[in-house]
Amino acid sequence: MTRVVIIGGGPGGYEAALVAAQLGADVTVVDRDGIGGACVLTDCVPSKTLIATSVRMNYVTDAATLGINVGDEAEDKDIVRIDPRTVNERVKRLARAQSDDTAARIVKEGVRIIPGTARLVDPHIVAVGEERLHADVVLIATGAHPRELPTARPDGERILTWRQLYDLDTLPERLVVVGSGVTGAEFANAYQALGSDVTLVSSRDRVLPTQDQDAAEVLENVFRRRGMNVLANARAESVTRVGDGVVVRLSDGRTVEGTHCLMTVGMIPNTSDLGLEEIGVRLDRGGFVEVDRVSRTSTPGVYAAGDCTGVNMLASVAAMQGRIAMWHALGEAVAPLKLSTVASTVFTNPELAAVGCSEADVVSGRVDARIVNLPLDTNPRAKMHGTKDGFVKLICRQHTGIVLGGVIVGPRASELILAVSVAVQQRLTVDDLAHTFSVYPSLSGSVTEAARSLMQASPE
Numbered sequence: 001m002t003r004v005v006i007i008g009g010g011p012g013g014y015e016a017a018l019v020a021a022q023l024g025a026d027v028t029v030v031d032r033d034g035i036g037g038a039c040v041l042t043d044c045v046p047s048k049t050l051i052a053t054s055v056r057m058n059y060v061t062d063a064a065t066l067g068i069n070v071g072d073e074a075e076d077k078d079i080v081r082i083d084p085r086t087v088n089e090r091v092k093r094l095a096r097a098q099s100d101d102t103a104a105r106i107v108k109e110g111v112r113i114i115p116g117t118a119r120l121v122d123p124h125i126v127a128v129g130e131e132r133l134h135a136d137v138v139l140i141a142t143g144a145h146p147r148e149l150p151t152a153r154p155d156g157e158r159i160l161t162w163r164q165l166y167d168l169d170t171l172p173e174r175l176v177v178v179g180s181g182v183t184g185a186e187f188a189n190a191y192q193a194l195g196s197d198v199t200l201v202s203s204r205d206r207v208l209p210t211q212d213q214d215a216a217e218v219l220e221n222v223f224r225r226r227g228m229n230v231l232a233n234a235r236a237e238s239v240t241r242v243g244d245g246v247v248v249r250l251s252d253g254r255t256v257e258g259t260h261c262l263m264t265v266g267m268i269p270n271t272s273d274l275g276l277e278e279i280g281v282r283l284d285r286g287g288f289v290e291v292d293r294v295s296r297t298s299t300p301g302v303y304a305a306g307d308c309t310g311v312n313m314l315a316s317v318a319a320m321q322g323r324i325a326m327w328h329a330l331g332e333a334v335a336p337l338k339l340s341t342v343a344s345t346v347f348t349n350p351e352l353a354a355v356g357c358s359e360a361d362v363v364s365g366r367v368d369a370r371i372v373n374l375p376l377d378t379n380p381r382a383k384m385h386g387t388k389d390g391f392v393k394l395i396c397r398q399h400t401g402i403v404l405g406g407v408i409v410g411p412r413a414s415e416l417i418l419a420v421s422v423a424v425q426q427r428l429t430v431d432d433l434a435h436t437f438s439v440y441p442s443l444s445g446s447v448t449e450a451a452r453s454l455m456q457a458s459p460e
Contacts (some may be wrong), residue, residue, distance in 0.1 A: 001026045002330060005126045005133050006322075007118040007274070008141035010037020011315040012306030014106055016139050016322030021109040023330045025137075029111055030118040030128050034096075035103035038143050038307075039315045041095050042163040048347055049091045050166075051186060054193035055349050057082065061193075065386045082194050088166040120275040123299050137301055137329040140281075140289055141322060142274065144267040144307035152178070152239035152263055158246050159239050159261050162187060172196045172260035176248050178236045179264035180207040182346050185219065187262055189348040192228050199229040199256055201236050201248065208346065212359060212407045214373065214393065215352045219409070222350070222389050231256070239263070269308045286310060293336030295325035303329060317342055343421045345414040350390045353417035356405025356424040357395055368398045372453040374446055376410045381441040387411055394420070394430065394450040401429040401456065410443060419447050430454040 002025045006013045009031030020027045034041050060080045063070055070079055103113060116128040126133040146161040148154060156164045162183060173196065177188040180202035192198040200207065200223065207223065207230060208216040223230055235251040239261045248256040269288045277283060282290045282298040288310030295303045303325035306318030320337060327334040343355040361367040376382045376390035390410030396403050406420035423433055433451035438444050 002136045003134060004028070004137045004139070004326070004329070005030065005118075005135035006139045006141060007126065008037060008139075008143060008270075008306070008308075009033075009035040009103075009113070010039050010141055010143050010306055010318060012141035012143075012318035012322040013037065013139065014102055014322075015319040016141065016305060016326045017106050017111045018109055019323045019326040020137075020330065021106070021111050023326065023332065025326075025330060027111045028114060028133055028135075029106065030114045030116060030126065030133070032115065032117045034099045035106065035113065036095075036099040037141075038145070038163075039318070040098050040102065044315055045095045045098050046091045046166055047162065047183075047186060047190075049094050050087065051190045051347050051349075053082065053087050053090075054190035057193045057195075058349050062386065082171065084171045085169050087194075088168065091166050119273065120279050120302075123279050123301050135301075137303065137326075139295075139322065139325055140271075140274065140276070140297070140302065140304040140308060141306045141318070142270040142308045144269045144310075144313070146263070147266040147268050149236075149239075149263065149265060151237060152261070154263060155241065158241050158244075158259070159263065161263055165262065168260075172258075174245075174258040174260070175199070176201060176239075176246065176256050176258035176261045177264060178239070178248065178261060179266075180204065180230075181210065181264065181266075182208065184262075184264035185223075186347050187264065188228060189219075189223065192223070192226055193349065197227075199231065199258065201231050201234050201250070201256065203233070203235040205232050208352070211346065211352060212354055212393070214359070214391065215354070215407050215409045218389055218391070219346075219348055219350070219352060222348075267307060267313060269310060271308055284310070291321075293324075293338075294328040294334060295321045295337070296328070301329075311337070312339055312342060314342065314344055341421065341425045343417050345417070347414065350387070350410045351413035352407070352409050353413035354405070354407045355417055355421045356403070358405060359393070359395065359407075361405075362395060367395075367404065369395050369404055370398055370454055371395050372450050374450045374453065376443070376446060379441070379443060379446045381443050381445070382410070384441065385411070392416075392446040392450045394433075394447070394454060396430045396454050401431055401454065402427050403430060403433065403451075406447075406450075408447075412443070416444055416447065419444060 004020045004025045006029045175196045188200045246261040280299040289304040305321035346352040373393045393407040395405040403423035430451040438448045
């Protein structure tokens with residue numbers, strides 16, 4: 001029986017454990033924080049739970065457009081309020097429940113869980129305290145942690161990382177969010193909806209600089225329309241706590257004051273003190289584990305998956321890397337990781353989801369393709385719900401019509417993108433999508449309508 005030791009119980013680790021157990025291996029997971037890892041306990045699950053509350057707040061505040069009156073604005077302008085303590089207690093309770101459910105699942109499959117911190121003594125021996133675990137295959141799935149600036153050290157009270165937000169008893173009155181990437185945009189959007197006065201500090205000329213430009217512009221317009229102060233081309237140099245507030249100093253000399261500051265300036269891999277370099281595992285300049293497309297490291301028998309590899313910091317990618325590692329290590333047929341088929345979502349309101357090649361790829365000439373951008377406000381279901389912001393963008397190969405990618409901005413875009421993901425993965429054509437029945441009325445109808453717009457008449 002093949003002995004597999006997995007270091008880290010996040011998505012890369014526990015999904016790998018399930019695959020290895022299914023294939024008959026003797027599997028041990030060493031985990032120091034809790035099964036589910038940071039994804040379940042402090043990052044993805046908690047943040048999306050908080051965001052779910054904020055979206056409900058948007059529903060209430062926008063209800064008047066649908067003819068629903070909540071309270072009497074003449075008597076009380078702040079009609080709907082949240083209880084931050086209840087919200088945060090729910091966030092942490094659901095995260096812990098998800099962790100417990102995941103742990104129970106892998107234990108049921110015969111996986112052994114050892115709480116503790118692991119270190120590799122050699123490629124086939126993992127030390128956990130005084131215990132030595134002998135392994136034929138080792139998977140490193142240790143994740144990453146929030147990057148901190150020397151001039152903006154989090155104190156857990158006023159200067160915060162996103163992992164510290166859920167310990168607050170009160171809603172930040174004036175929240176300054178430093179960093180306008182996915183994490184910064186999501187939290188800025190959520191806390192604005194919950195009632196905070198939010199300033200978003202972006203070092204680039206727009207929010208979400210790595211996302212589709214049209215999509216980023218829609219979201220930035222929504223942020224500003226709802227009252228967010230977005231500072232573009234503004235790099236934060238330092239954050240200082242002053243009394244019951246903070247002062248954020250920008251590189252151009254300007255200052256921004258707030259009651260709290262949330263730092264979202266990247267991630268650092270959890271790869272130190274594991275003994276990796278001593279056994280020949282190569283790390284890149286940022287400390288991330290170098291892996292190939294089947295999750296192998298530079299040391300035979302040692303694999304890596306998830307955020308510690310820096311390949312693509314998504315739970316879905318971590319999980320697939322872990323599965324691929326076990327399929328490969330245990331002799332199963334396996335397809336290498338293909339990032340061009342990975343769907344990603346920004347959980348703002350509206351959501352932004354994308355998959356495959358981008359419009360930038362087409363404009364630059366790297367890809368020969370056709371594009372259609374269909375505004376969502378023409379969709380009948382969107383009109384019924386009062387949805388005005390968003391679109392469906394579809395990209396197909398110039399001559400064959402094979403779907404290469406797409407972007408959706410709108411409610412539940414994270415769900416709607418699946419149709420485009422299937423098309424990209426299975427190399428379907430726009431004709432295939434166009435001839436697929438969609439419900440009427442539905443937001444998904446805009447996907448098939450976009451496909452019809454890209455169909456070409458057959459040559460005579």
